[in-house]
Amino acid sequence: MIPDKLVEFLHGPNLMFVGTRDAKLRPAASWAFGALADAANDTVTIFVPDIEGETTFRNLEDNGLVALTVAGAATHEAYQFKGKCLETRPSSEQDHAVQDIYISKLIVQLGPLGYGEEIWSGFVPYPGKAVVFKVEDIFVQTPGPGAGDKLALSD
Amino acid sequence: MLPDEIRPAMLGMVPSTIVTCSLDGVPNTTEISQVWYVDENHVALSHQFFNKTHRNIRENPYVFAIVRDFEALQEWFLDLQYDHSETEGPLFDDMDMKLEAIASMTGMSGIFKLLAADIYQVHAVRKSRSREKA
Numbered sequence: 628m629i630p631d632k633l634v635e636f637l638h639g640p641n642l643m644f645v646g647t648r649d650a651k652l653r654p655a656a657s658w659a660f661g662a663l664a665d666a667a668n669d670t671v672t673i674f675v676p677d678i679e680g681e682t683t684f685r686n687l688e689d690n691g692l693v694a695l696t697v698a699g700a701a702t703h704e705a706y707q708f709k710g711k712c713l714e715t716r717p718s719s720e721q722d723h724a725v726q727d728i729y730i731s732k733l734i735v736q737l738g739p740l741g742y743g744e745e746i747w748s749g750f751v752p753y754p755g756k757a758v759v760f761k762v763e764d765i766f767v768q769t770p771g772p773g774a775g776d777k778l779a780l781s782d
Numbered sequence: 783m784l785p786d787e788i789r790p791a792m793l794g795m796v797p798s799t800i801v802t803c804s805l806d807g808v809p810n811t812t813e814i815s816q817v818w819y820v821d822e823n824h825v826a827l828s829h830q831f832f833n834k835t836h837r838n839i840r841e842n843p844y845v846f847a848i849v850r851d852f853e854a855l856q857e858w859f860l861d862l863q864y865d866h867s868e869t870e871g872p873l874f875d876d877m878d879m880k881l882e883a884i885a886s887m888t889g890m891s892g893i894f895k896l897l898a899a900d901i902y903q904v905h906a907v908r909k910s911r912s913r914e915k916a
Contacts, residue, residue, distance in 0.1 A: 646801035646811030654801035654809055654846040658912060679912050696811040746852055749913040768812055770890055775833050
């Protein structure tokens, strides 16, 4: 299972970038705005905007490999979730509500640091796609001695 | 190739995102403190740790980077290829000094020791459309 602490981290207002690669092993990345973790099934659903999402979606269709970095902008705490895409579907109205809540939380958290509404409300988070992937490995990316450590998926 | 207007996005005001890929095809995404402007065809990334990013780049030299200028509300996408590393000289010294300054400001002094300035050729650069309303 994805540890409770990381489920909370995935649901928190943290920055998310999804990395993929093509058939020639050329990497690419795009934003994800919002995530839903299913700890029991070790799956994470992320919401990737159609704008600038084409390469990500094409790469996922080619090989399905996902590397999601989730980083706390205020704390530098960060984790990378690696796994395999199970499903890509158009995001729904309910997904958009999750994204709207996510962005509202980002604005509240980062506004006092100078990165508020004018930054986050300018992004176009949908239409987009919900990308469901099975988490196979989790790595610490928080700067410091533990960076790179692999975390166990709990029983 | 790199326009002058990209330079504010390479001052380390906000972290940049980079993606690499191992030779066996596993992508790796991470945040880094800064992508340095070297000249209109080259940028530099700091090599601070013998981590997965470093190992991937030695196996497969292609890197995708996102740099951000939140003052101008603009992101840029870069396709890069590793060229060579420098362990001394003005660029190395400048990167070393700035990394230590960043570390000091974030309470991580001593953690961000610079091992090399890795120089990359820029193959492509473009503005992100992430903020363009349909």
